[in-house]
């Protein structure tokens with residue numbers, strides 16, 4: 001199999017140390033002999049070649065062919081190289097393919113997986129806007145957008161697919177057009193509806209639901225839908241100024257949302273509850289472009305890792321938050337509860 005040096009591959013020296021690759025693939029080589037050997041192998045790979053081609057051209061210089069062969073093998077297994085024919089600079093997904101290659105996965109496998117998937121985006125606000133644009137840029141085959149809201153001027157601080165001229169129009173209509181402007185090969189369906197107990201079962205059975213709506217009780221409804229229909233979902237959002245995503249629910253494999261009781265309880269004192277309800281009335285979160293962009297980006301990256309089967313999905317069995325005031329990461333454990341009445345109830349055979 002012929003390979004070529006990956007286009008992102010760079011090397012450099014600092015204080016006599018060879019820096020091999022940058023970013024997460026960086027390695028530091030101290031030994032002079034190894035430095036020269038590796039650089040010569042990489043230089044051979046500036047043109048497409050296979051292992052035997054490199055061995056042939058370097059054999060005369062290196063007496064110990066075993067050492068040479070070992071280094072060639074290691075480099076051929078590393079993300080420093082890419083299969084020939086994958087990277088074409090002008091292709092629309094070429095930079096994404098490089099990113100997958102950097103993540104040590106066959107780039108075409110990831111791309112083909114994405115091009116066969118159907119994702120429901122439930123909620124076309126700040127998170128839904130960015131998630132849709134990201135997914136359309138990745139070439140996901142089919143998106144269903146669900147929302148019944150119209151665009152308001154106050155949405156424009158975070159809902160970047162919308163412009164002033166769109167105010168007053170349905171979010172789903174404008175977002176669909178923005179997706180198609182970006183990538184005309186994607187199938188985009190829209191549903192102008194608010195999800196309720198009565199209509200939740202009319203949702204399409206897709207490969208995944210991104211839950212980016214925040215109406216009361218919506219997570220419970222989607223959790224139930226997910227378990228009944230075996231459809232994974234990921235909740236992406238924010239808590240005030242903390243960008244959050246997770247738990248990523250794969251029915252019966254990971255936790256479900258209700259495996260842990262992380263929700264507020266009702267206080268038995270009627271008077272206190274009245275005060276709580278009064279204070280919480282007309283609550284408005286400071287939703288902005290920063291938290292929406294961060295949460296949507298990290299959430300969609302987990303979705304792509306899951307669908308493309310590479311790297312590590314970070315939000316299984318936990319909710320992850322990035323505090324935008326301190327850049328502190330917080331993880332809220334959401335482990336699978338074997339006694340969870342929701343998972344368990346639905347798992348039992350229907351009599």
Ligand SMILES: [Zn+2]
Pocket residue numbers: 255256257258259260337340341342343344
């Ligand atoms: Zn559960």
